[in-house]
Amino acid sequence: MKLLTKEIIKRFKEVGSQENEKNPIVIVKFFNPTGAGTWWATEYNEKEKIFFGYASIFGDECDEWGYISLVELESYKSRFGLGIERDTHCGEKRISKFNIKSLV
Numbered sequence: 001m002k003l004l005t006k007e008i009i010k011r012f013k014e015v016g017s018q019e020n021e022k023n024p025i026v027i028v029k030f031f032n033p034t035g036a037g038t039w040w041a042t043e044y045n046e047k048e049k050i051f052f053g054y055a056s057i058f059g060d061e062c063d064e065w066g067y068i069s070l071v072e073l074e075s076y077k078s079r080f081g082l083g084i085e086r087d088t089h090c091g092e093k094r095i096s097k098f099n100i101k102s103l104v
Contacts (some may be wrong), residue, residue: 001085003030003073004044011092012044023094027054029087030068034078039068040098054100063100072085 011027018024031038036058041051042068051068073084 001083002072002085003084004028009044009046012041012046015043017043023096024093025092026090026098027092028085029090030073031087032076033085034080034082035085039073039084040095040100041068042095045100046071056100084085 008028015025015027017084026040026042028041028046029038030041035048036056038056039051039053041053043052044050051070051071052066053068054063054065055068057064074085
């Protein structure tokens with residue numbers, strides 16, 4: 001699955017920086033279909049191929065806001081040979097709609 005499309009990249013550019021937003025918009029959500037791992041991206045640096053967003057890997061105590069590498073998401077393969085997928089049904093939503101703590 002292609003994790004980013006031209007349309008998604010365009011949308012990240014339209015929304016721009018959300019660093020001062022207490023309840024940022026999630027532009028795209030990624031997940032591991034075979035286990036732990038969900039990432040909610042709110043910003044994207046196309047040059048560096050880095051997202052900013054919220055990552056949930058092993059549960060609440062390990063969840064955090066930070067940087068997410070597109071290269072790492074694209075290179076991951078599970079023991080079943082599946083990679084990270086983009087949630088095509090999620091749509092844009094404020095981070096609070098996912099019951100995730102805000103940035104501030």
